[in-house]
Amino acid sequence: MQKTLGSISVGSVIEIPQRPSFFNRRLMWVIIFIGGLFWALLESGIFQNELINTGGITLGLEFLTASINPELSREFIQLTLKATLTTLAFAVSGLFLSIVFGFFGGVVASETWIKSYTIARNDQDLPIFVRGLWLVLRWILVLFRSVHEVIWALIFVAIIGLDPLSAILAISIPFSAIIAKVFSEIIDETNHEPLNALLNSGVSPTKAFLYGLLPLTFADMLAYGFYRFECAIRAAAVLGIVGVGGLGYQIFLSLQTLKFTEIWTLLFALFLLNGLADLWSSILRRRLGVESRCGGTCIDLEAIQTTRKGVDPSYQDRVVKFSIIFAAVLVPLSFWYINPDFGILISERTSQNMVSVGQSAFPPTFEVFSLGEWIDLSKITLSMSFLAVAFAGVIGLILSFPAANNFLLPGGIFASGREKNAPRLLATALLVLTRGLLLVLRSIPAPIWALILLYVLFPGVLPGALALGIYTLGVLGRLMAEVVENLDERPLLALKAQGAGMGGVFMYGALPPTYPRFISYLLYRWEEIIRATVIVGQVGAGGLGRSLTEQLSSFDNQAVLAILIVFIVITFIVDMISASARKTLRAA
Amino acid sequence: MVGPSGAGKSTLIRLLNGTLFPTSGEVRVLGQRLDKLSAGALRKVQSRIGTIYxxxxxxxxxxxxxxxNAGHLAHWSFSRSLISLIRPMDIQTAxxxxxxxxxxxxxxxxxxRLSGGQQQRVAIARVLVQNPEAILADEPISNLDPGLSKEIMDLLLDLSYRSGKTLISSLHAIEFAKSHYERIIGLRKGRILFDSSTDFITESMINSLYQGRN
Amino acid sequence: MKQVLILGFVLSILLVACAPSSSDQDTEPFVISAIPDQNPEKLQRRFELLADYLMEELDVQVEYIPVTNYAASVTAFRVGDLDMVWFGGLTGVQARLQVDDAQAILQRNIDEEFHSIFIANTDSGITPIEDINGLSQLKGHSFTFGSESSTSGRLMPQYYLSQAGVELSEINGEAGFSGSHNTTIELVEAGSYESGVLNEQVWLSHVESGEVDLNKVQGIWRTPGFYDYHWVIRPDVVERYGEDFIERVTQAFTQLDVNNPDHQEILDLFNAEKFIVTENGNYIEIETIGREIGKIK
Structure with missing residues (x-):
């Protein structure tokens, strides 16, 4: 090779360009990641302590073997059915309110909205207070979504009492904030020419939005709304554990009394519910011609690049029509089933409670912990969340390829194209298996994972990190598989055509275009995991999350507020780190 | 190879580089029947054919x-490929x-960050590194403007002459086929309409290729 | 398409508006509840039977609402969604401190002299001890409480640990909070935690029913007695049901008689022989300890 090229070289004088420095920003992040991982492992005591509790393995095995023998008595099936309906109803009504709030929040929080006012008023600078108000709104959205649904539920019980509305709002508040964020980004990304044309011809901003912009964004918003459906079901299940009822609650009950066969009946119901929601939303997205790459809580312009495959989303499509009608029936039925009392919201008692809860929380008392304690707690929370992220990221990367439908299946990138029936069956089985596994992982709420893991692991950071990591893996693996499915396959086929092996095609073809998106999803989930450390307190290493539930049960609202503030600060820091890492990623 | 869209030019190229297998009949490349080969043997044959798209x-x-460096993949070991991604190897060849x-x-x-013409040059460089015995080029210039097209065609031809590698291209632009190639095969609806030295190609042969189309 | 959307929207508004509203009834029911200290199925049976009994005795609508979170039961009592709650020692004090004039009115005979029991996995090498100072054995072993708000599963044990000179930082790792008495037994039996502490009653009933393998986990020390579970009632019930309502409730409980077959079932479900009158003053010690440990501010 060398010789051939040498002999035909034209004898140019150009020298080999200077190799870019090995120590670039990307490498810096890799070093930070590995260092962070090492630190988190150290912090989790993985190098010093025994980890596996052999004493609990029998219990763990008993749990697993019960899966082939779920409780199927008529009575229990009825109970499961009822619990499933409850979870579904809470998810649907919570999501409905979130979409309504999120829609308005999204419009108001969008750059486009505020800009259209400047265009309409024909002056460049908005009054400072409007700009300020707008910034405050965006910050409030961040605040809303960095507090976990379980904490919201307790706050709402203190304000409006035990009405189911508390649970619905507990789901809606953080969900609205996330949806508002995503909707505002959809609006900002949409073509603004029709809007500007209307604005320039003197139409008021509200009307211009209604006619010039919102119709263009409708398909994206609808798709994202349905995408959140599965997330809402998971949130409703977790809330169940703290007392709303439904599947999460029943699972927790059966787990406490060690009735493993019952747990599996309930778990299968949960898998089914999540699986159907996932299926529905992915079919709908395809039919709408929106290939939403937005997942989990994606909170960045880059991540929601929705690409249209068709030109016009076809609202006339039968599936789309049916979905909308079905949703229109499901929503009122859900509200009817749960029967929340909206009147409570305007009752005198509620406003009194709101004032008293508010007063009881001010001023926040940061003195509950010394500075050293704050740091220790934050370290535990950070190391737990970081381990969870690393675990979910690495395993998710491995599972996402077999879980994607364009790799091993016939016609896929790693298929030779000459398969007989046997490999086809094998590949299909592998696909169904990995997808099923991911579904199972994400369907089981993290606190349940934590309790199951405690059977076989010794308490500490590790079981908490694993519980959160396993759950996150289920969500991430699915998202990553979607990234892989949206991959342009032709460059990979080109590598394959020149005789490269599977490893080479994978490393040079499949990884480079997908990993930036993988990492950016992972970074989004990191924020989510920090939020969720609140719900794995039973593992004996809770950090800030456990302190929060402790102070909530001591009714020390000033301390609760202090911890929440620290939580939010950490979330911001993590957000900044991940924004900076993403920037490097895009530039590299 | 020339012919209207849908004539089967790209399909033929895919049959030749082993990414597609015939439902009937057989394809022999470098003396081997591709559809009968094991995965490893197929890759070996494929490594001797380069493709440009x-x-x-x-x-x-x-x-x-x-x-x-991806051109080396058929020969490089897994670990070597991996290490090269972190710190590029064999810089001189590249x-x-x-x-x-x-x-x-x-x-x-x-x-x-490169322009279209530059990217096609990179693709050609990849094939050079692969050092195959034959180069297949599937519409290599359809995505480039006329000026660039000529440069790329000249480059391909030059490389083919100097290294003695067979060059098979599918082309839309008849002029380039006539100006750069020695042999032209006319394809239409999956069949060979003519196969002739460039010198004997006539206007009517070309017309018959595109008959019934405007 | 638009019509479908509009139709759906109108339909949903209608259905929501027509949904039966809970405030339709003439007199609001007397709502009782309990802290979720153990298996909720058991609680459900216990309190539904009790609700039926009270309905008959008091001649008012009585409703049992299960709550699955300790803090939520206190909060719901504070906002007035629950009229009378079966609290633990600590939660009862927390609740009374948040509702002026709320009263502790009743407890079981056993609650005057309630005990916690420390348990340990037999492989841990922890052995039964004679007196409180023996708790120092737990240093260097892992340990779990029950729920963070539990009196017998957390508050008093933590107090006795500190009396014995055991700081929580001296146990191996952080102290766990299993969430419930049942889970504490499970986790210690499995060896996840080497030791733990719980409500003695729950322990005894597990031992009795054979649900626990005594070869794997054993009781190591029973704490001295303290006041625990009791009923706390909101003062505003008298406005709804009459001046003598609280006395009538007290009466209904104290007249429960083991020898009456109907009563016996209720008492059995409460693991009690009888209910006796109690008063706020009985829980001063709990309150003091609660403040010391930081569970009461």
């Missing part, structure tokens, strides 16, 4: 050097290849 089919967010296609200064550029 209309859409370049490079990995956008890799540096040029990695895209060129540089020489890039020099031959005329853009040696772009070695460490990110591939998606």
């Amino acid at each position: 209309q859409q370049f089919h490079l990995i956008d967010n890799l540096q040029v050097v990695h895209n060129i 540089f020489n290849a890039l020099e031959q296609v005329g853009i040696p200064e772009k070695l460490y550029e990110r591939t998606d």
Whole structure:
């Protein structure tokens, strides 16, 4: 090779360009990641302590073997059915309110909205207070979504009492904030020419939005709304554990009394519910011609690049029509089933409670912990969340390829194209298996994972990190598989055509275009995991999350507020780190 | 190879580089029946055939050097491929290849920052590094403007002459086929309409290819 | 398409508006509840039977609402969604401190002299001890409480640990909070935690029913007695049901008689022989300890 090229070289004088420095920003992040991982492992005591509790393995095995023998008595099936309906109803009504709030929040929080006012008023600078108000709104959205649904539920019980509305709002508040964020980004990304044309011809901003912009964004918003459906079901299940009822609650009950066969009946119901929601939303997205790459809580312009495959989303499509009608029936039925009392919201008692809860929380008392304690707690929370992220990221990367439908299946990138029936069956089985596994992982709420893991692991950071990591893996693996499915396959086929092996095609073809998106999803989930450390307190290493539930049960609202503030600060820091890492990623 | 869209040019190229297998009949490449080979043996044959595409089919967010080194993949071990992704190996070969296609200064550029013509040059450099016995080019210039098209065609031809490699192209532009190739095969609806030395190609043969189309 | 959307929207508004509203009834029911200190199925049976009994005795609508979170039961009592709650020692004090004039009115005979029991996995090498100072054995072993708000599963044990000179930082790792008495037994039996502490009653009933393998986990020390579970009632019930309502409730409980077959079932479900009158003053010690440990501010 060398010789051939040498002999035909034209004898140019150009020298080999200077190799870019090995120590670039990307490498810096890799070093930070590995260092962070090492630190988190150290912090989790993985190098010093025994980890596996052999004493609990029998219990763990008993749990697993019960899966082939779920409780199927008529009575229990009825109970499961009822619990499933409850979870579904809470998810649907919570999501409905979130979409309504999120829609308005999204419009108001969008750059486009505020800009259209400047265009309409024909002056460049908005009054400072409007700009300020707008910034405050965006910050409030961040605040809303960095507090976990379980904490919201307790706050709402203190304000409006035990009405189911508390649970619905507990789901809606953080969900609205996330949806508002995503909707505002959809609006900002949409073509603004029709809007500007209307604005320039003197139409008021509200009307211009209604006619010039919102119709263009409708398909994206609808798709994202349905995408959140599965997330809402998971949130409703977790809330169940703290007392709303439904599947999460029943699972927790059966787990406490060690009735493993019952747990599996309930778990299968949960898998089914999540699986159907996932299926529905992915079919709908395809039919709408929106290939939403937005997942989990994606909170960045880059991540929601929705690409249209068709030109016009076809609202006339039968599936789309049916979905909308079905949703229109499901929503009122859900509200009817749960029967929340909206009147409570305007009752005198509620406003009194709101004032008293508010007063009881001010001023926040940061003195509950010394500075050293704050740091220790934050370290535990950070190391737990970081381990969870690393675990979910690495395993998710491995599972996402077999879980994607364009790799091993016939016609896929790693298929030779000459398969007989046997490999086809094998590949299909592998696909169904990995997808099923991911579904199972994400369907089981993290606190349940934590309790199951405690059977076989010794308490500490590790079981908490694993519980959160396993759950996150289920969500991430699915998202990553979607990234892989949206991959342009032709460059990979080109590598394959020149005789490269599977490893080479994978490393040079499949990884480079997908990993930036993988990492950016992972970074989004990191924020989510920090939020969720609140719900794995039973593992004996809770950090800030456990302190929060402790102070909530001591009714020390000033301390609760202090911890929440620290939580939010950490979330911001993590957000900044991940924004900076993403920037490097895009530039590299 | 020339012919209207849908004539089967790309299909034929895919049959030749082993990414597609015939439902009936047989394809022999370098003396071997591709559909009868084991996966490993197939890869061995494939490594002796290089392909260039209309859409370049490079990995956008890799540096040029990695895209060129991808030409080594059939020979490199797994670990070597991996290490090279972290710290590029065999720079000299990659540089020489890039020099031959005329853009040696772009070695460490990110591939998606290059223009279309430059990207096609990178794709050609990748094939050079692969050092196959034959080069297949599937509409290599359809995505480029006329000026660039000529440069790329000249380059391909030049490389083919100097290295003695067979060059098979599918082309839309008859003029380039006539000006750059010695033998022209006319395809229409999956069949060979003519197969002749360029010198004997007549206007009516070309017309018969596109008959019934406007 | 638009019509479908509009139709759906109108339909949903209608259905929501027509949904039966809970405030339709003439007199609001007397709502009782309990802290979720153990298996909720058991609680459900216990309190539904009790609700039926009270309905008959008091001649008012009585409703049992299960709550699955300790803090939520206190909060719901504070906002007035629950009229009378079966609290633990600590939660009862927390609740009374948040509702002026709320009263502790009743407890079981056993609650005057309630005990916690420390348990340990037999492989841990922890052995039964004679007196409180023996708790120092737990240093260097892992340990779990029950729920963070539990009196017998957390508050008093933590107090006795500190009396014995055991700081929580001296146990191996952080002290766990299993969430419930049942889970504490499970986790210690499995060896996840080497030791733990719980409500003695729950322990005894597990031992009795054979649900626990005594070869794997054993009781190591029973704490001295303290006041625990009791009923706390909101003062505003008298406005709804009459001046003598609280006395009538007290009466209904104290007249429960083991020898009456109907009563016996209720008492059995409460693991009690009888209910006796109690008063706020009985829980001063709990309150003091609660403040010391930081569970009461």
